[in-house]
Amino acid sequence: IPEPETLFDDYKNRSATLAGNEMEIDRHFDWAYDAKVRKDERGEVKLPKPDRYGTPEYNRMTPAQKAKWNAHFRPRNQAFLKEFAGGKMSHKELVRWKYRRYMRNYLGTVKAVDESVGRMLKYLDDNDLAKNTIVIYSSDQGFFLGEHGWYDKRWMFEESFRMPFLVRWPGVIQPGSKPEQLIQNIDYAPTFLEIAGLKIPGEVQGRSLVPLFKGNAGGWRTSLYYSYYEFGEHRVPQHFGVRTARHKLMYFPRSNEWNLFDLKLDPHEMKSVHAEREYIKVRRELTQEFHRLREQFDAPGFAK
Structure with a gap:
């Protein structure tokens, strides 16, 4: 499974809050809860932290479900534990193993969802309902798949900021069309x-x-407002921002930091250009748009 270019992100050149996160595959991916290496499978092998949780979903399974789980995970876990106990895995190799485990589990879930969507579409076709039914596939947010070394979501970075949105409306939407509006x-x-x-x-x-x-698409919006109010889960700080077709401005009120990204030149968002002279005009325009949108949406004040 190809790994993202930013799997080993060092979080430099952006807000200092990034380094304080608790959602790294390296440092925070729990062995039992996330990687599905159950504690009762390990014998004398001691895995590095974190190892705080169990696998609660396993405890709810029927005997038949547990048998399928064990048939899938147990031989793979034993092979990994044997390799790890041999002492020849480097730190990066261990991170890459966790990343591959994460992705295989994720892709298996996606495959199951895809099969279910396929069954639904087949039902519409088989019952002559497809031509009179609008089908929309979306999500509440995106998800990090190793980008910036992360799993989970929450940040305004592209991977969790963007969402899937697919629509089928026979006779109205042109099949294969891909609008770029925000x-x-x-x-x-x-x-x-x-x-x-x-x-x-x-x-x-x-x-x-x-x-x-x-x-x-005439007169459509040219910017989006983003807000993340929480502070606790995965230690993702409160942050707010605005995104246009090319640029993204982010504000971190607790640390009073601004980050600006040029998504055309820096699609992986690895360096803030907020302090660079050539972006003064862009910074001014996005700051004005940020405050305009906050007023438009009657956004509450920042908690510091």
């Missing part, structure tokens, strides 16, 4: 209301996507 999940409700022929309340903050479905 959309958000706050657009879903007004979209469904318009499709249903209902009035969209004035207090709804999103916009109907129906014009985009029909190929009419």
